[in-house]
Amino acid sequence: MAKTVNKVILLGNVGKDPEIRATAGGSFVASFSLATTDRSKDQSGNWTDRTEWHNLVAFQRTAEIIRDYVKKGSKLYVEGKIQTRSWDDKTTGEKKYRTEIIVNDIALLSGRGEGGEGGGYSSGSSYGGSSNYNRGGASSYDQRGPGGADDLVSSTEITDDDIPF
Amino acid sequence: MAKTVNKVILLGNVGKDPEIRATAGGSFVASFSLATTDRSKDQSGNWTDRTEWHNLVAFQRTAEIIRDYVKKGSKLYVEGKIQTRSWDDKTTGEKKYRTEIIVNDIALLSGRGEGGEGGGYSSGSSYGGSSNYNRGGASSYDQRGPGGADDLVSSTEITDDDIPF
Amino acid sequence: MAKTVNKVILLGNVGKDPEIRATAGGSFVASFSLATTDRSKDQSGNWTDRTEWHNLVAFQRTAEIIRDYVKKGSKLYVEGKIQTRSWDDKTTGEKKYRTEIIVNDIALLSGRGEGGEGGGYSSGSSYGGSSNYNRGGASSYDQRGPGGADDLVSSTEITDDDIPF
Amino acid sequence: MAKTVNKVILLGNVGKDPEIRATAGGSFVASFSLATTDRSKDQSGNWTDRTEWHNLVAFQRTAEIIRDYVKKGSKLYVEGKIQTRSWDDKTTGEKKYRTEIIVNDIALLSGRGEGGEGGGYSSGSSYGGSSNYNRGGASSYDQRGPGGADDLVSSTEITDDDIPF
């Protein structure tokens, strides 16, 4: 039973390709930004748009789905909670804050091919970074057994059945 | 019609008496903090609580209701949206950020008398600050006509009809 | 200020082309169904999908947007509230209930061309029904002045600027 | 990952003491109604209140908390989803529908002693029905070991430590 509630619902577009890190324990963390746009009237009575950028962080299975299917421009529905981390800046000694949305669940609203100028869902390219992972890799969410991700890359035609959710 | 969604739902307790400011135009702004508590398992598998402090800002009529009925300890349901303001620190020149919840609607969950060690809903005390307002003052939400706030303070018994919502 | 909260958030697909009715006062009402799908484990531990059909009702400007841009298959984000109407069945005398979602806001998640086997967003066809209106007509939400909807139909290439939201 | 969203947020008052049933497997089901009130303007421009009654159903641990702590008049925050069951009426043969909110989580907003004219949280009374359970009974959520519910009833003073959440 909840004693308090801290709930966020966002629907917007991803600003850049997500950054994926692996933890020592082999789990994944995805970080990315999401833009929402508010239309409101200014003092002069004119409608103006204000874009809000949210810092999102996702873990584990959700991070893997993001790694594999979310890229710059993707339209996403997100449920999560607000969390603010604070630390003391090493140089200035100042208290610093960063507010992030801890993602609980997402719904992908961009079809394949939509949502970004980059490659498709399985680009096969690799950054080569040590703890930087790339979409298109095998996901623990993919439970099709041997063949898994390779099939995803090599199949001549990708059907809906190839998408593991 | 919305193109994007930026929605926050919070239920928690107010950390301090809200700060109320008046704008040049005679409108009100209420600023206050709200605590939510998350229970999660740490690495050792023990349940630990983490308290999250949210910075809330409310305007106009909602600010007046907050001025009049919300105080330290009040339990509150809040709907709003996330907004991050940024500015350049004058001394260090650094970019600074502050994330706030812009309040759209609230529901007061503390009965009168609950939610704080301080006085009741109409303390009658005054800070004397130039643009700092105190609960118990006349509210534009109070539409009882002449007598308004004074009656609220002087009446021997406050009934439900005295609460303007 | 709210005393209670009755809030619904849905994201799903429209089951049929919406029905549009006009009120005596010249306002519009849109009725349509929206499907959401729940994945849960049955008694045997197998994942099963259950589709839930929601009856949605929208009014005024939102109804017009739905008339003009929503059709069978459209993916939609909806905010609203739950409302149950009841009446006595004329033949059996029984009390009957119908629960509907009163739509407050929507976000269209299907691009143009997506979301339905039917015509595009501006079919130009007409049912001819007395109080049955068709997408593609001039909308009070369309504020492009003279030319409005006709341009929408006749233009050789529809750009984003043609979509009035 | 979600493909669709079906989410309900309610904050209101419980209409009657919840009904608790036990399943053959020893699990619990709680059924109760919750009222929300909408204030809207009627045709004449007057504010009118409309009370909406929601049928809620909770399972397992949540059902036990409801059994033990929720009663007529309790103020409750609820998260859940909409579900409509249908069946064929045995006598008339008609299709019948009942829309219910399947409860995922609750937050109790009535303090002990608040929210109902009836007894306290541990009335100790029993209906005697075979599959009808009463608040105050032993809960699997209560992990105080031997003594459990009896202690709850017989203790001269109930402290916060007696509440298992």
Added chain:
DNA sequence: TTTT
């Protein structure tokens, strides 16, 4: 059937 609740609540204020």
Added chain:
DNA sequence: TTTT
């Protein structure tokens, strides 16, 4: 800085 809240609350239980």
